[in-house]
Amino acid sequence: MTTLVVCIYRGAKLDTDPPVVGADAIEGLVTTVGIDDPEDSRVNCLLEGLRVSRDLDDETVLAVLSGDGDTVTFNRSIASQVDELVSEYSPESAVAVVDSAEDERLVPIIESRVPVDAIDQVVVRQARDIESTYYLLKQFLADEQLRTTVLVPLGLILLAFPALLAVFESITVSVGAIAAVLGVFLLYKGLNIDGLLATLSASIRDALYAGKVSLVTYVVAGGLAMVGVFVGALGATSLDRAADGELIIVMQFLYDSIPWITGAALIASSGRLLDEIIRDDNIGAAYINLPFVAVAVGLALRGFAAYVIQRSDVSDPFVVPAMNYGPIEVEQFSLAPGTLLAVFILGSIVVSIVGVRVAAYVSSVGYNNIEQSS
Incomplete structure (x- = not known):
């Protein structure tokens, strides 16, 4: 097995035309470069190439790739030298030896011509952090x-x-x-607010062109939500913070605003459901169940808020008016806070179960229709 060990020598021209091949030629190059500039990190790269070539068990071809000029010229020169080595020695794999992260970017050029098994980056220990910081800063500014x-x-x-x-x-x-x-x-x-805003504008434009019902229901839902926040704020500001406490104020805000916000969620989800009905006969269960979920969550939140404010004596007990339906006559009575909470929770569970059953029924009917038509 023949392995090509290549050292990338960026910068000044060599005395001989690249690529420089052979351990003897590279040992002479190390001496020449080291005498000219003992602090040159490329000397370590050449020495590492000699060590890797010596330690490998298979047959190796040691070569130095070099060049100068701008990025495009240098990269093309490296590619041409690799082509020459591959054509002459037909290596089955390669090991790239580099002395900087910048030279490591040339590895794909080599890898496109011969498989690269390893990349050996050589950095002087005293200068490792400085070199890495400099390169990262350079990449950042670029x-x-x-x-x-x-x-x-x-x-x-x-x-x-x-x-x-x-x-x-x-x-x-x-x-x-x-x-x-x-x-x-x-x-x-x-x-990624800018991306969301761009997507939102595109969605609104598509909805306008397509004539979707949900666009109108979203606007109505937004108005109801704002009304709910306004009503909740009025109810919260009517309380005394020092006497009632912040928790009671928050619960009063939820108690007053939840019906409006629930109505907003119900209208928005119903509009989305109408769009799905108009667009496709096979409606997903999630779209059908969504309005029921909105109502169920609103009932549960309203019940908990009512329980807290009634237990704190901020609100009067809930009174059920008298009812008279023929032989059935019910006198007026009030519900205790715990009973009222149980009623709201029970209503929330019942609505959610009804939603699941309706969604399952509609989905099964749609599936059967598809099977019959096919």
Whole structure:
């Protein structure tokens, strides 16, 4: 088995035309390069190539690939030298010896012509961290997207800090304002808000062109949700924070806003279900069950909120009015907080079970219709 051991020598021209082949020729090259510049890291690369060639059990061909010029010229020169070696020696595998992460990027050129079994990177121990940091910094500055994502915000912060300090005359306020803006920017990038906004605009445009019912129901649902938040805020602000506590205020907000938000979720899910009905006869069970889930969750949340505010004596007990249906006559009575919570939970469970049964029935009917038509 013949293995090609190649050392990549980037930079100054050699005394002989590359590739330089053979251990004797490379030993002479090591002496020449080492005398000219003892601090040259490429000397270590050549010595490592000699060591790898000596330690391998199979037959080896040791060669040095070299060149200069710009990136394209250098890469083409390396490719031409590899082609020459492959044509002359017909190696079955190769080992690439490099002295930097930048030279390691040339390995695919070699690998496209002969299988590369190993990559041996040689870095002087004292300079390993410095060399790696320098290369990473160089790659970072060469990446336009990273520059605009990291360097531009840092530059804006450095420019804004003196201005904010002059306006507020307080380091704490200035640092807080910069931290808030930086946090919003990081969340914007980290959550890919720009991509979501682009997708949302495309979805809205497609919905307008396709005439989807869900577009209208989403708008109505958004309006109902805003009304729910407004109603909940009115109910929460009517309480005294010092007397009632923050937990009761939150529960009052949920109790007042949940019906509106549940209605919003019900309308939005119903619109999506209508779109699926119009578009396809075979409706998924999830779309059918979604309105029932919205109502069931709303009932459960409303029940827990009602239980908390009634136990805290913020709200009056729930009163069932008197009913008279012919021979059936029910007098007015009130429900204890625990009984009311049980009623809400039971209603939530019943609605969810009905949703599952309806979804299963509709899905089975649709599946049977498909089988009959096929």
